[in-house]
Amino acid sequence: MRILLVEDTHDVADAVVTSFGRRGDAVDHAQTRLEADDLLAVQRYDVIILDINLPDGDGLSLLADQRREGNATPILMLTARLEVDDRVAALDRGADDYLVKPFDLRELEARVRALARRALRDPDAGSVINYADLSVDLAGQTASLSGAALTLTRREFSLLEALLASRGRVISKEQIFERMFSFDETDVGMNAVEIYIARLRKKLEGGRVAITTLRGLGYQLVAHE
Incomplete structure (x- = not known):
């Protein structure tokens, strides 16, 4: 599985890349909105893990732009915001799932796998x-x-x-x-x-x-x- 991780916090990003790498997945890491745009211009992904807070913009705007351009790749939002309104805004703009920081890597892996399966087959089917x-x-x-x-x-x-x-x-x-x-x-x-x-x-x-x-x-x- 090919994953794009858009996350500017180094320790979080390193942990996610290492975790999925151990499972045999390929992870491209972008630290900024600009880096993510460059990668998305040349590569298709099975799942995108996208942080809401980025140093050069808002992850929600990247999410909205991808959906506006017709990119249906499953997107899981990472957020440190606990307010329900923020999570609702992400889902309304086209996010498929979200996870609040701090999170357990095992839960992140499970959610990403579920999104990838959902994109390939009947969402009601098992793994x-x-x-x-x-x-x-x-x-x-x-x-x-x-x-x-x-x-x-x-x-x-x-x-x-x-x-x-x-x-x-x-x-x-x-x-x-x-x-x-x-x-x-x-x-x-x-x-x-x-x-x-x-x-x-x-x-x-x-x-x-x-x-x-x-x-x-x-x-x-x-x-x-």
Whole structure:
């Protein structure tokens, strides 16, 4: 999952980036409204975590601008404001959720995962996605094939999550790379996708789900009878 964090408080930002990074998510961090605008101009995100108070503007104005431009990416607002009116204002301008500081990182992770799932599928469904004999718990970050648990690294799970989100459709190597790695990971090359594809493909052997390669187009997660 690719996340944009817009937060100017360094200790909060470092904790959030580290927390999601441990789960295999790619997090781009912007400290200002201007930095966030630059990132949003070149990159699509699965979820945006947006602080209301920014050094060069109000997070609510960034929220409103994104919705006005037709960006439907789920946005969770972080706020130190306890007043109900402030939270209502955020929701009215198009925020999908909010969290009051200080917060527990586990709750933030759970809320972000819920928003990402909601954007991909039925919001009333749970966190488990079943595809043929593959079962994936997005919240618990566990997967099983034909009832047997799969041992996946955080990057392999991130790749499986990306493929599952586009199951039955082709997803390009570039799109996978963007979901798995942040701008800060400059030492990672595009060939890393091929390496992780090979590893995950091997772990899916013996089941009814497979990763197919469409030369020049990308990859596809398919289910066989």
